[in-house]
Amino acid sequence: MARLVLARSEHVLVECVPAPPALVRAFYSDLDALRAVHPLIESVHLLRQRQGAAGVERTHRVRDRIPFGPVTLPVVYTARVTVPAAGDLVTAARQFPGIRLDGVVSFEAADGGTRLTERLGVTAPRPLAGVTERRAIAAHAAMLAGIRAHFG
Numbered sequence: 551m552a553r554l555v556l557a558r559s560e561h562v563l564v565e566c567v568p569a570p571p572a573l574v575r576a577f578y579s580d581l582d583a584l585r586a587v588h589p590l591i592e593s594v595h596l597l598r599q600r601q602g603a604a605g606v607e608r609t610h611r612v613r614d615r616i617p618f619g620p621v622t623l624p625v626v627y628t629a630r631v632t633v634p635a636a637g638d639l640v641t642a643a644r645q646f647p648g649i650r651l652d653g654v655v656s657f658e659a660a661d662g663g664t665r666l667t668e669r670l671g672v673t674a675p676r677p678l679a680g681v682t683e684r685r686a687i688a689a690h691a692a693m694l695a696g697i698r699a700h701f702g
Contacts, residue, residue, distance in 0.1 A: 554648045557679035559672050561687055565694035567664045569701035571657040574664040577697060578655060579633045581610050587696025590614040590689050597628070605634035612643070616685070649674045649682055663701075666694060 567574045577583050581594045593613045600607045607630060614625045627645035641653035650673040658665045670690060674682035 554675045556648060556673050557676045559679070559683050561670045561672065561683075563668045563670065563687070563690055563694055565666045565698050566660060567666050567698045567701050569663055571659050571664045574666055574697065574701065575639065575657045577700070578657075578666070579631055579639055581608070581612065581629060581631065584693065584697075587700055588689065588693040589696075590616060590685075592624070605632065607632045647675055647678075649678065651686055666697065668694065 581591075585591045585594055591612060592615045595611045597609045597611055599609075609628060609630045612627055612629045614627070616623045616625050625645060627643055627649075629643045630641065632640040637656075639653075639655040641651070641655065643649075643651040650671075652671040652673075654669045656667045658667070668690060670686070672679075672683045672686050
């Protein structure tokens with residue numbers, strides 16, 4: 551059986567949001583809320599939620615609609631958001647065939663609002679790496695701008 555050759559890239563996206571960090575963090579950690587500002591998400595279904603002493607972890611099944619030329623392709627994947635009692639959120643999305651988005655998201659008070667910083671790692675099979683990276687970064691940049699607009 552042939553093994554996939556994977557490519558990985560790292561990105562940092564920053565947006566200033568005119569709302570307190572706790573509100574922005576709560577909004578970001580709720581995938582149902584993010585559906586309103588993420589350009590690709592069509593639906594979100596909670597699969598499980600685990601509460602622990604350190605915080606909560608939610609795993610969802612997400613359906614995206616990916617424009618591909620004149621057609622739109624439905625894509626289903628799992629997304630996990632780990633929300634500690636305080637500090638950075640940790641995100642992980644897994645999609646066939648070997649596509650992974652791993653994020654660490656911080657929320658710092660800045661200029662009367664929040665500096666939202668998303669550190670995003672994109673992993674994909676080499677033939678899909680370029681398009682996966684471009685679409686993921688564009689979608690997340692649009693999502694962060696949507697969060698800013700939501701609170702603006």
